[in-house]
Amino acid sequence: MRRFVYVAKGVAWRSVHNTLVSPAILLPSLIFPLFFLAAFAGGLSRISDIPNFDYKPGYTAFQFAFVFLQSAAFGGVFTGFAVARDFDSGFARRLLLTAPRRSGIIAGYALGALGRWLITAVVITTAALAAGMNVSGGGIEIVGLIGLGIMMNLGSALWACGVAMFLRTEQAGALIQMPVFIVLFLAPVYVPLRLLTGWVHAVARLNPATATLEAARGLIAGSPTKVALSFALLAGGAVLTALWARRGLASAERAG
Template sequence: MTSSLGWALADGWTVARRTLIHWRMQPGIVIFGWFFPVLMMLMFGALLGGAMEMPDGQSYYELLVPGIFTLAMLFGLEGTMTAVATDVSKGVTDRFRSLPMSSAAVVLGRCIADMLDSVVTLIVLIAAGLALGWRWHGTLPEALAAFGLLLLLRFALLWVGIFIGLSVKNVQSITVVQVLVWPVGFLSSAFVMTSTMPSWLGAIAQWNPMSSTATAARSLFDNPGAVAGSWIGGHAGAAAVIWPLLIVAVFLPLSARRFRNLSR
């Protein structure tokens, strides 16, 4: 059992290194992925900041930055879908499966590479947020717990991306799914508190997994926007754990099954 696990991890790291080498050869694409959420932070902060009424005269960035952290985890889904679909369409995945390597290595390597990319994305966003005046007011362990919840969401969405990437017929089909990612992200508490929305829309937004993670992160950072007048808003911390676990429970087995049945 131990040797099988070690074999899978070693093979997974080999596949992950392949992705890292591709990133080194195409740094512009990777760097754009890191700084695109920063652009969103600057754009929405400038567009909405002056119109937002914040408690005690706090900066709008105190509300916005944790929301952008959450959206960055969602937008990473697009890169996962595209990379997986590209490897499938070019036959790379089938060639890997024909090699004497762990059957889990291809997916594991994708997970390792994308999670590393998400960590760098968060580091870039933290630096940008601090430069714009955002601060966390809780303890360091609470801040680390918030970043842990963000990465847990990214890990869960990773399996959604892997499943979609394995399921689409070609890379062009990813465009349709990418369009749907944006409404999911915007119909949340990422940019505004749900209490400012019409009641029916606010209720939908609060049950969005993005809202649970954003609200829980704000609570741990002690930023405004952490309190919501509903059951799901009042239990955002638990929901920020339960939602990703449910997503993994659904999409990990689906991804494994789809991977086994690939090319059949």
């Protein structure tokens, strides 16, 4: 166990360190969510004028919930890019050779993803508050919101690690991000679920990300809804993606 922890700590440290010292890695993960927040909360604010849109804290908070979860998911995606890059450069093979407990590598990358996302989360929350976001939820609700973000980040990071380890090339980037992107955008991003119509409504109803997004919005509004369901779904997702990542690692081990 101790060896597992050492490996995980080492890999996580490198991941966070590289993010902090390299603007090319850090800036996209900060800028993208900030611009999504600006574009959605700012550019689409008139959406809240449509009949039956009744989210009390306002459209900025409504969009913040989405951007917060999206940044958590993309924190994991960006880590997947880094894993793929490590395989392209040969560094990952060095890791496989050196690490006494290779599953610690996955844990390390996941921890690194969490570290990276926490930086982003602080920045976008500060930006949203500065833009006048209303938060009606109390301390416990905020802890719940952060918990949802952490779980989302974990699942996404494990998914991304798995793909990157299976394909072991930077060209895996599209395959890593596309499913995450689609799942997130097929949730009720711009309006509440009941205001969606057509095929998007049908898909969003079945999309597990919808429950998480509604839970996040409920926690910000101080009227929690579907929180337990969301945590259960995210925990199930994390278990599945952990198995996926482990299989990816085994594939990388076989490839040598």
